[in-house]
Amino acid sequence: MSKPVEIIDELNLLSEHGVRNTRQRSAILQVLLASDIPLSAERIHEKTKEADADINLSTVYRFVEMLVEKNLATKSFNLEYGRATFELSNPHHRHHLTCTHCGEIVVIRECPLDKLCRALEEDTGFAVIGHRIELFGVCPKCQRELSTEEL
Amino acid sequence: MSKPVEIIDELNLLSEHGVRNTRQRSAILQVLLASDIPLSAERIHEKTKEADADINLSTVYRFVEMLVEKNLATKSFNLEYGRATFELSNPHHRHHLTCTHCGEIVVIRECPLDKLCRALEEDTGFAVIGHRIELFGVCPKCQRELSTEEL
């Protein structure tokens, strides 16, 4: 299996950052690129395993943390799930809406905070660097199930 | 020291929820009411100690988790700090802007997401229940310190 072009880009990006290109890192990037939702270290580990890459969980933790430090990935914490999650910093800044019952995730493309950030900089003098948004709700399917239970 | 009126309200609110009023819970509420920023369980524990209330850390964890379940408090996770934090669900929904260098926190009163939430409900069919926003930046003081270092 040859590497998708994005991974090569990412790996080049890494070497520009003075970071070595290894089998493990390539596999981890492949997993992250293939996912449009944030993944926990363990989930990344599982997925690399499914792709026949035998990677140590510590390596996953070390590498994703490095990506975060280099601003190539974003870390969040999924409270429901109790784990940190990671996703590549998307060129198109996005957020997610999660169903509190089944965990389904919907991608939100539009970010409503850009304007607020500029306004905050003026008001507070802070240099606003970034933000995280987590949205919660109940997906249509779970709404139907819940209303049935109540009968 | 007599209890502020808000605490009595909160305690009444609790007993309406079928929950006992104890010395420990009163002290924890007092701490939460006095803070306008989210506090970790450990921080709450310290503050109750400062107020001469000897409370076990487990009790803090159990009680704040109960408040969250009853929607009387909100839980978040402070990634920089590596701990969950809690604050009373404010009648006036608010968010915070945190300095990544010194940890200073500024309160944001206006929530920009209400409109987005309504729009999302139409688009996705989700019933949007809530959200968390975390904003990051560098406060004016740290900006000055950082630019000095670079000279």
Add this chain to the structure above:
DNA sequence: GTGATAGATGCAAATGCTTTGCATTTGCAT
């Protein structure tokens, strides 16, 4: 007030995600 009891607390041990130390391996520049 008294007693009964479900619920709350304290303590210590367990849990589970994440980090770390160290010996071994490996990318990559020369």
Add this chain to the structure above:
DNA sequence: ATGCAAATGCAAAGCATTTGCATCTATCAC
């Protein structure tokens, strides 16, 4: 091909949080 700094694997440690259980206590019926 070689050397070495960086990366990996493994196991042990760290640390916030949870849990089991014995003890205590707020609350309610009397």
